[in-house]
Structures are given as C-alpha cells and as structure tokens.
Amino acid sequence: xxxxxxxxxxxxxxxxxxxxxxxxxxxxxxxxxxxxxxxxxxxxxxxxxxxxxxxxxxxxxxxxxxxxxxxxxxxxxxxxxxxxxxxxxxxxxxxxxxxxxxxxxxxxxxxxxxxxxxxxxxxxxxxxxxxxxxxxxxxxxxxxxxxxxxxxxxxxxxxxxxxxxxxxxxxxxxxxxxxxxxxxxxxxxxxxxxxxxxxxxxxxxxxxxxxxxxxxxxxxxxxxxxxxxxxxxxxxxxxxxxxxxxxxxxxxxxxxxxxxxxxxxxxxxxxxxxxxxxxxxxxxxxxxxxxxxxxxxxxxxxxxxxxxxxx
Amino acid sequence: xxxxxxxxxxxxxxxxxxxxxxxxxxxxxxxxxxxxxxxxxxxxxxxxxxxxxxxxxxxxxxxxxxxxxxxxxxxxxxxxxxxxxxxxxxxxxxxxxxxxxxxxxxxxxxxxxxxxxxxxxxxxxxxxxxxxxxxxxxxxxxxxxxxxxxxxxxxxxxxxxxxxxxxxxxxxxxxxxxxxxxxxxxxxxxxxxxxxxxxxxxxxxxxxxxxxxxxxxxxxxxxxxxxxxxxxxxxxxxxxxxxxxxxxxxxxxxxxxxxxxxxxxxxxxxxxxxxxxxxxxxxxxxxxxxxxxxxxxxxxxxxxxxxxxxxxxxxxxxxxxxxxxxxxxxxxxxxxxxxxxxxxxxxxxxxxxxxxxxxxxxxxxxxxxxxxxxxxxxxxxxxxxxxxxxxxxxxxxxxxxxxxxxxxxxxxxxxxxxxxxxxxxxxxxxxxxxxxxxxxxxxxxxxxxxxxxxxxxxxxxxxxxxxxxxxxxxxxxxxxxxxxxxxxxxxxxxxxxxxxxxxxxxxxxxxxxxxxxxxxxxxxxxxxxxxxxxxxxxxxxxxxxxxxxxxxxxxxxxxxxxxxxxxxxxxxxxxxxxxxxxxxxxxxxxxxxxxxxxxxxxxxxxxxxxxxxxxxxxxxxxxxxxxxxxxxxxxxxxxxxxxxxxxxxxxxxxxxxxxxxxxxxxxxxxxxxxxxxxxxxxxx
Numbered sequence: 001x002x003x004x005x006x007x008x009x010x011x012x013x014x015x016x017x018x019x020x021x022x023x024x025x026x027x028x029x030x031x032x033x034x035x036x037x038x039x040x041x042x043x044x045x046x047x048x049x050x051x052x053x054x055x056x057x058x059x060x061x062x063x064x065x066x067x068x069x070x071x072x073x074x075x076x077x078x079x080x081x082x083x084x085x086x087x088x089x090x091x092x093x094x095x096x097x098x099x100x101x102x103x104x105x106x107x108x109x110x111x112x113x114x115x116x117x118x119x120x121x122x123x124x125x126x127x128x129x130x131x132x133x134x135x136x137x138x139x140x141x142x143x144x145x146x147x148x149x150x151x152x153x154x155x156x157x158x159x160x161x162x163x164x165x166x167x168x169x170x171x172x173x174x175x176x177x178x179x180x181x182x183x184x185x186x187x188x189x190x191x192x193x194x195x196x197x198x199x200x201x202x203x204x205x206x207x208x209x210x211x212x213x214x215x216x217x218x219x220x221x222x223x224x225x226x227x228x229x230x231x232x233x234x235x236x237x238x239x240x241x242x243x244x245x246x247x248x249x250x251x252x253x254x255x256x257x258x259x260x261x262x263x264x265x266x267x268x269x270x271x272x273x274x275x276x277x278x279x280x281x282x283x284x285x286x287x288x289x290x291x292x293x294x295x296x297x298x299x300x301x302x303x304x305x306x307x308x309x310x311x
Numbered sequence: 312x313x314x315x316x317x318x319x320x321x322x323x324x325x326x327x328x329x330x331x332x333x334x335x336x337x338x339x340x341x342x343x344x345x346x347x348x349x350x351x352x353x354x355x356x357x358x359x360x361x362x363x364x365x366x367x368x369x370x371x372x373x374x375x376x377x378x379x380x381x382x383x384x385x386x387x388x389x390x391x392x393x394x395x396x397x398x399x400x401x402x403x404x405x406x407x408x409x410x411x412x413x414x415x416x417x418x419x420x421x422x423x424x425x426x427x428x429x430x431x432x433x434x435x436x437x438x439x440x441x442x443x444x445x446x447x448x449x450x451x452x453x454x455x456x457x458x459x460x461x462x463x464x465x466x467x468x469x470x471x472x473x474x475x476x477x478x479x480x481x482x483x484x485x486x487x488x489x490x491x492x493x494x495x496x497x498x499x500x501x502x503x504x505x506x507x508x509x510x511x512x513x514x515x516x517x518x519x520x521x522x523x524x525x526x527x528x529x530x531x532x533x534x535x536x537x538x539x540x541x542x543x544x545x546x547x548x549x550x551x552x553x554x555x556x557x558x559x560x561x562x563x564x565x566x567x568x569x570x571x572x573x574x575x576x577x578x579x580x581x582x583x584x585x586x587x588x589x590x591x592x593x594x595x596x597x598x599x600x601x602x603x604x605x606x607x608x609x610x611x612x613x614x615x616x617x618x619x620x621x622x623x624x625x626x627x628x629x630x631x632x633x634x635x636x637x638x639x640x641x642x643x644x645x646x647x648x649x650x651x652x653x654x655x656x657x658x659x660x661x662x663x664x665x666x667x668x669x670x671x672x673x674x675x676x677x678x679x680x681x682x683x684x685x686x687x688x689x690x691x692x693x694x695x696x697x698x699x700x701x702x703x704x705x706x707x708x709x710x711x712x713x714x715x716x717x718x719x720x721x722x723x724x725x726x727x728x729x730x731x732x733x734x735x736x737x738x739x740x741x742x743x744x745x746x747x748x749x750x751x752x753x754x755x756x757x758x759x760x761x762x763x764x765x766x767x768x769x770x771x772x773x774x775x776x777x778x779x780x781x782x783x784x785x786x787x788x789x790x791x792x793x794x795x796x797x798x799x800x801x802x803x804x805x806x807x808x809x810x811x812x813x814x815x816x817x818x819x820x821x822x823x824x825x826x827x828x829x830x831x832x833x834x835x836x837x838x839x840x841x842x843x844x845x846x847x848x849x850x851x852x853x854x855x856x857x858x859x860x861x862x863x864x865x866x867x868x869x870x871x872x873x874x875x876x877x878x879x880x881x882x883x884x885x886x887x888x889x890x891x892x893x894x895x896x897x898x899x900x901x902x903x904x905x906x907x908x909x910x911x912x913x914x915x916x917x918x919x920x921x922x923x924x925x926x927x928x929x930x931x932x933x934x935x936x937x938x939x940x941x942x943x944x945x946x947x948x949x950x951x952x953x954x955x956x957x958x959x960x961x962x963x964x965x966x967x968x969x970x971x972x973x974x975x976x977x978x979x980x981x982x983x984x985x986x987x988x989x990x991x992x993x994x995x
Contacts, residue, residue, distance in 0.1 A: 213413065213421075217405065
C-alpha cells in the first residue's frame with residue numbers, strides 16, 4: 001500500500017511537471033510573444049522590446065522554464081497581471097472560498113445521494129424508485145446557470161428571502177445566507193447524477209446471490225440492506241463520489257459567476273480571458289493536485305471497502 | 312436409535328400451482344405438484360434446466376420474486392401452509408427451520424464480509440445470542456465441515472478460499488441452526504470432480520449426524536444416486552416419476568427417466584460400444600402447455616390420443632414401495648437395454664499419421680499483482696508437455712481447473728504462444744506463431760470451439776452472417792456461393808437451413824453450440840480444438856453434441872482435440888487421453904489403457920471421484936487432501952506429491968518422477984514401479 005502511495009505521488013509530480021511545462025510552452029506557441037500579450041495591442045514596439053529585455057525573454061524556453069520552476073519551489077508564484085498583485089496574495093484566498101463552498105456542498109451531496117440512491121435502488125420499479133429517478137434525471141439535466149437563475153427568481157426576486165449575490169462580504173445579508181443559493185444549485189445539480197449512479201449500483205447489488213443468501217438466512221429487510229447490500233453497493237460509486245471533489249473545486253465556474261462568488265473557478269475564468277499567465281500556471285497546477293489527490297483517495301477508499309483489492 | 316414416528320411430513324406439496332407473471336402472460340411453471348418429504352429423508356429432484364426444479368426450492372423459501380406466485384394448492388412445512396405465513400413468521404423459518412445451499416458458493420457469499428461474521432449472523436439473528444456464543448458455534452460448525460484451521464478461516468474473505476472451501480462455508484452456514492429441512496440446489500455443479508466427491512461425502516456424513524431432511528436438486532443423476540433415498544424426475548413442472556432411489560434406477564418406467572439415463576456417458580461406455588441416445592427436441596414453454604402428457608412431443612413411445620388428450624394420472628409401478636410414474640404406457644414400454652444404439656465400431660485401418668505434435672511445450676506467464684504490475688511471479692501453466700494427436704482421432708486432455716489444459720488449447724489455436732518447445736500442425740511449426748500471424752491456410756486448418764456458445768456468438772448478427780464471415784475469411788467464398796455453403800454447413804450440424812436468418816437469442820444452448828461447430832468447420836478444418844464444448848449444456852443436449860462430433864470425425868477424418876474435466880465424456884469420446892495436473896501430463900495413452908490399471912495415482916483419484924448414476928456403485932473414494940500447490944511454486948519433484956495418497960517418500964518431493972513406458976504408447980510419470988501400480992487400485 002505504501003508502495004502504491006509512493007508510486008502515485010511520483011505520478012503526481014511527473015504530471016505536474018508535464019502540465020506546467022505544456023502551459024508554459026503554450027504561451028510561447030500562441031501568436032504574439034509574452035511581452036506583447038502582457039502589454040496589449042496598443043503598446044508601441046519599443047515598449048514591448050524593453051519589456052522583453054526586462055523579462056529576459058530572449059533566453060531559450062527551457063532555461064526560462066527551469067528558472068520559473070525554481071521560483072515556484074522557492075514560494076514565488078509570480079505576479080498576476082489581472083489582479084495587479086502577487087499570485088500568492090490572491091490564489092490562496094480564492095481557493096479557501098471555493099474550498100468552503102465545495103466542502104459545504106459535499107457534506108450535503110454525499111449523505112443525501114446515498115440515502116436517495118439506496119432508497120431508490122433497493123426496490124427497483126417501486127413508486128419511491130420512480131419518483132427519485134425522475135427527480136434525479138430532471139435535476140441532472142437542468143444546466144447550472146438555468147437552475148441558478150430559477151432559484152434566484154424564486155428566493156431572491158419573488159420571496160426576497162435570500163441575497164442574489166454571494167460576495168462573502170458581510171453586510172445586509174450574513175455570509176451564511178449568501179452561501180445558501182450557490183450551495184443549493186451545486187448540490188441539486190450534482191446530486192442528480194450521483195443519485196443515479198448509486199441507484200444503478202444498488203439495483204445491481206440487490207440482484208446478487210449473496211443478497212438472496214442474506215434474506216433466506218432469515219434477516220430482516222433492513223438488516224439485509226444495511227448489513228449486506230450497502231457496502232457492496234458503494235464500491236463502484238465511491239470513485240465517482242470522489243471525482244465530484246475535482247468537479248467541486250475546479251468546475252464550479254458557472255455557479256461562481258452567476259452569484260459573483262469570489263472563488264477559484266471565477267478567478268481562473270478571468271485569468272484565462274485576460275491571458276494572466278502566472279495565475280493560469282498556478283491554477284492549473286492546483287487543479288492537477290486536486291485531481292490526482294482525489295484519485296489516490298478514491299483508490300484508498302475502494303480498498304477500504306473491498307477486501308479483494310490489493311494496492 | 313429409533314425415530315419417533317410422526318405422521319406429519321417435513322415438507323409437503325399439495326397440488327401446488329406456481330406461475331410467473333411476465334409480459335407475455337402467465338407462465339405456469341408448476342401446474343399441479345404433489346410430493347412430500349418425511350423427517351430425515353432425502354429426496355432428489357432431477358431434470359433438465361427449465362423443468363421447474365429451482366422454482367420448487369424457491370417456492371418453499373417463499374422467494375419467487377415479484378413476478379412469481381403460488382396460485383393454487385398448498386406448500387406445507389411441518390403441516391403449516393407457507394403461503395399463509397406472515398413476513399415475521401417467514402423470517403423465523405428461513406435460515407433456522409429451512410436452510411439452503413446454493414449452486415455457486417462464490418457468489419452466494421458476501422464478498423466484502425469475513426466468512427466468520429457471515430456464519431455468526433445466523434445464531435445471532437435466530438437465537439439472539441451474543442458474539443461470543445455465536446463465535447463458538449461458528450467455530451464448532453467449521454470443524455464439522457472439516458475446514459482446516461477454523462480460527463484462521465473465520466477471518467478470511469470468500470475470495471481467499473477455494474471453491475470447495477467456499478461451499479463448505481455455505482453448508483456450515485445452512486447447518487449451524489440445525490434446520491429441519493435442508494434445500495440443496497445444484498450444490499456441486501461447477502466444482503471440480505475431486506472437490507465434488509469430498510463435498511458429497513461430507514453431506515452424507517452430516518446427514519446422518521444432523522438428521523435434517525434434504526431436498527436435493529441436481530441435473531446430475533450420479534450425485535443424486537449418491538445422496539438421496541428417493542428420487543423425483545421432473546419434466547415440464549411435473550413429477551413424471553417418483554420412487555425409492557433403487558427402484559427407480561433399477562426399473563426406470565417413464566420414457567423421460569430412461570432418456571436421461573441413456574443419454575449419459577458413463578465410465579463403462581465408449582463410442583465403439585453404443586451411441587449415446589439424446590432426447591430429441593427441447594423443454595416446452597410454460598406459456599403453452601399441451602393438454603396431455605408434457606413429454607409427448609419428445610417421446611419415442613407416444614400414442615396420439617391416449618397420451619395427448621387428458622392429463623396423465625400418477626400410476627403405481629410397484630405397490631409396496633410407492634414408485635409412481637406419470638405415463639399411461641409405462642407397462643407397454645419395451646424392456647430397457649443399455650446397448651440400444653448400433654455398436655458400429657469404426658474400423659481403424661490404414662496408416663496412423665499424426666496431425667498435431669506437441670513437443671516439450673512450455674507456456675509460462677508472469678502473474679501480476681494489484682493495479683500495477685508489481686511482484687510478478689512465473690506461472691508455469693504448461694510445463695514440458697509432449698503429446699500427439701493422430702489424424703482422424705480424438706485426443707482428450709483431462710484435468711481439474713488450473714491444470715493448464717485450456718492454456719494448452721490456446722497455444723494450439725495461437726491465442727497464446729509457446730515460451731519454449733513447439734507445436735507442429737501437419738509438420739509445420741505453429742507453437743510460436745500467434746493467430747494474427749498465421750497464414751489463412753493455417754487458420755483454416757485448425758479451428759476452435761469454445762465452452763460457452765452464448766458468449767462466442769455475437770448476439771446482433773444472424774447465424775448466416777457468422778458462418779458467412781468465417782467462409783469469407785477462411786475460404787474467400789462470398790455472395791450466393793456463401794449462402795449455399797452456409798446451408799450445407801448447417802445441414803452438416805443438423806440444423807434447418809432457415810436458421811441462417813435467426814439470431815443467437817432465438818436458439819437453444821445446444822443449437823448455438825452446433826452453429827459454433829458449423830462456423831469452425833467453415834474452412835474444412837482438419838483439426839478442431841474443443842475446449843469444454845459440452846460442459847454448459849444439459850445432459851440430453853450434451854449427448855447429441857457428442858454424437859455430432861463423433862460423426863463429423865468419422866465422415867470428415869477430422870482430428871479432434873477435446874478438452875474436458877468430465878471423465879465419463881472423455882472415456883466415451885476419446886481415442887487417446889492425456890491427464891494433466893499442474894501443467895504436467897502425468898498419464899498419457901490410449902483411452903482403454905488410461906482407464907484401466909495401472910493408473911497414475913492422480914488418475915485413480917479422479918476416477919474414484921466420478922459420481923456414478925447407480926445407487927449401488929461402490930463408494931471407495933480416494934479423497935485428495937488440501938488443494939493444489941500454487942502454480943508459481945517451483946517444484947523439483949513430482950507436481951502431485953503434495954496431495955498424493957500413494958506418496959512413496961521424500962524422493963517424490965525432490966526428484967522428478969521417471970516416465971514408465973508401457974504398451975501402446977501408454978506413459979505414466981510416477982516413482983512407484985509399474986508392477987506396484989497395477990496392484991494399487993481402488994477403482995476396480
């Protein structure tokens with residue numbers, strides 16, 4: 001098992017080096033050089049040239065990349081042009097905000113989808129099952145922005161119960177009340193998908209002969225579900241559930257934009273639009289860490305649930 | 312000790328009627344079934360698949376699923392109607408008063424729960440005892456089913472146990488609550504023959520000890536003969552014959568019972584003696600039942616009118632032993648003779664030339680662990696094997712799972728390539744040529760037939776397409792010629808030409824296997840490698856496929872390499888036999904020589920383990936202790952030494968056994984001198 005973790009950490013580092021290099025190289029490969037991108041279309045050629053000199057862009061790509069990595073390792077993440085501040089000053093704050101949003105949403109998604117998925121899957125075709133399946137499919141098919149606008153028009157415009165933006169600045173509305181709508185949209189949207197996954201796995205599990213064995217042992221239905229079905233039914237979804245973390249951290253651009261939430265997703269969107277290279281680089285690396293990290297977590301979780309798996 | 316006489320049977324079916332309600336309507340699987348099991352009695356139910364055997368078991372358990380329902384009559388357990396029982400009462404009966412052992416032990420056990428816990432659950436649910444008591448009972452039960460080191464076994468997960476050990480766990484789980492009735496649904500199907508023998512012996516032993524009544528369901532007449540007091544033959548949801556086991560085996564009175572017995576290859580039969588007599592046709596659909604005898608459309612003795620108009624009553628064959636049969640003509644049937652088929656022994660004339668030579672063949676592969684290829688160990692799947700398959704003859708390779716017989720077949724077919732040594736096909740070296748590198752002519756010459764026809768035929772293509780494609784690839788025949796050729800091939804395997812337009816789901820298992828054989832013959836194959844081609848089929852169908860293979864061989868002079876774990880089938884079909892154990896051939900020779908002493912000790916054990924469809928057969932079994940060593944272990948001596956009941960001494964572990972060469976090319980690899988091997992012989 002330690003061997004497995006070590007191996008994956010190595011993969012993580014290799015992936016990070018590869019991705020960071022690709023992103024770094026892309027800024028070279030795209031038309032116009034870095035200095036021109038930084039200064040914009042209206043800068044004079046002299047200005048561009050002087051910046052090139054200042055940034056020492058005339059050196060080979062590899063040399064500059066090595067220097068960049070050295071800076072990263074030393075803790076200097078570069079300077080964000082969009083926010084006119086060192087990357088260090090902005091990214092951690094944004095990550096913290098998104099982390100909060102993700103954590104709260106995750107705490108709702110997992111137990112709720114497990115409950116609904118198991119309830120639906122334990123008796124395929126029952127009324128409960130059909131209701132949950134229908135609800136899950138509808139929720140999973142409504143785009144996030146539509147759901148955001150829909151919920152906002154009810155709770156903000158019509159009822160006036162909640163704020164329409166979540167800037168995390170305490171004022172008229174508390175931070176907690178600001179969080180309600182973004183969390184709700186993420187939970188509803190994401191849960192539809194996870195519920196369907198858990199339901200499918202549960203249906204499959206309930207058809208297994210060992211469930212028949214358990215029933216014919218004389219166990220009560222509740223005991224069969226909790227004692228024999230649940231753990232088996234969670235084997236496949238555990239990977240999918242952990243993949244949601246990646247989505248929650250790096251994929252909630254839309255929700256953050258709709259509610260003006262100062263998070264990582266929105267930051268990356270703006271960085272990309274503004275060609276804020278330093279910020280993009282670091283943002284991508286964070287995404288890689290989150291993705292590979294949750295994958296390792298997923299495998300470990302799978303191993304904990306399934307004694308047949310040896311890592 | 313005498314039993315207290317009770318008038319109440321443990322289990323009684325009283326005109327029970329069971330149906331499944333499916334989209335197509337009501338499938339009346341059991342129209343009207345009556346039988347009973349007395350305390351301490353074992354009743355065996357036999358019949359082909361689709362005859363309603365498992366439905367009977369599940370109806371007793373009241374576990375028919377949402378579609379299944381008992382629509383008439385009663386199923387009484389100790390005098391109480393199970394259909395009237397509340398959910399609460401059922402829970403108290405299930406697992407405690409009636410327990411069940413299932414066909415596939417691996418899937419019947421929860422894969423993520425330690426087996427000890429699964430055992431302990433039973434007393435904990437039913438007797439409300441605590442962990443300590445439950446643990447003690449589980450341990451005691453594990454000792455009874457003779458699992459070594461019970462403390463350790465308790466902590467294992469199902470996948471860490473062998474198939475035989477898993478089934479012992481399931482049996483322990485069933486017996487731990489001392490049930491009044493034990494239902495066993497095909498408990499040894501899928502287990503290796505030596506493991507099956509050990510499990511059956513255990514069931515016999517525990518039966519006398521625990522005094523549970525047993526409902527034993529099997530398609531294998533041999534296992535039923537070994538375990539049961541009475542036998543019920545099921546066909547189309549009816550008991551067509553029922554009686555004491557000796558009476559039924561001695562005097563089978565229903566044409567179906569006779570059919571089941573006659574289609575069975577046994578250790579005493581070979582292809583030169585008599586042809587197997589398959590039962591024609593297939594089990595009818597429960598959606599449409601004929602008014603008279605259910606078996607009428609497949610029966611050789613049917614008399615239109617008498618047999619086909621009214622339901623057939625149960626008639627007594629003997630008055631003293633309550634042997635009954637549902638056949639109006641039973642008394643008029645001709646006396647039964649085993650040598651029914653014409654004994655046309657094909658004359659083996661002319662020079663025997665070899666079609667396939669296997670020379671010092673080795674096939675090693677690396678076993679990998681976990682998600683990544685770490686800690687690779689060498690598995691010696693085929694380890695220095697030397698064989699010859701003669702043209703126009705059958706070479707059978709027999710052995711238990713993991714002995715390397717399928718790997719050998721794969722090397723022949725080019726699905727794997729040899730690590731060392733070689734295979735020659737008509738003098739041409741092919742052992743190192745993978746199938747994709749084989750020339751069309753070579754591919755054409757050697758074709759393969761697989762075990763499971765369901766998974767080898769693409770469900771979305773018609774039969775005609777599957778065969779046509781083979782014709783195109785192997786012979787370059789296309790268009791109208793291909794259609795004609797396809798029909799000719801279907802005719803060879805005795806299927807109507809119209810089947811070319813059918814898709815696999817419209818065919819029965821036996822028909823699918825015929826299509827697979829037709830496809831293999833598309834390029835006029837000289838060598839057919841058949842890997843367990845009849846193992847997934849019902850005995851009646853199995854007989855017809857075996858006959859077909861036999862005919863094809865005599866007509867086309869084809870060479871057959873027949874891989875099987877079934878010794879009776881091998882005995883019947885083979886000309887030469889190789890017995891494999893752990894990648895080595897331990898005995899090899901003409902079929903008559905291999906099935907007669909002198910035996911290799913492993914062959915002897917295998918033969919003694921075959922359940923004979925004869926209640927009076929001697930049960931002098933050689934039970935093999937333990938399980939085969941890991942295929943990754945490097946064994947300097949004899950591969951069978953660790954389990955050999957005839958082990959000579961240290962020499963078996965340290966020195967490879969010499970190969971005794973006997974008459975007719977018969978070879979035995981053993982340290983015991985031939986003269987002693989002749990004497991050592993428990994099988995007879």
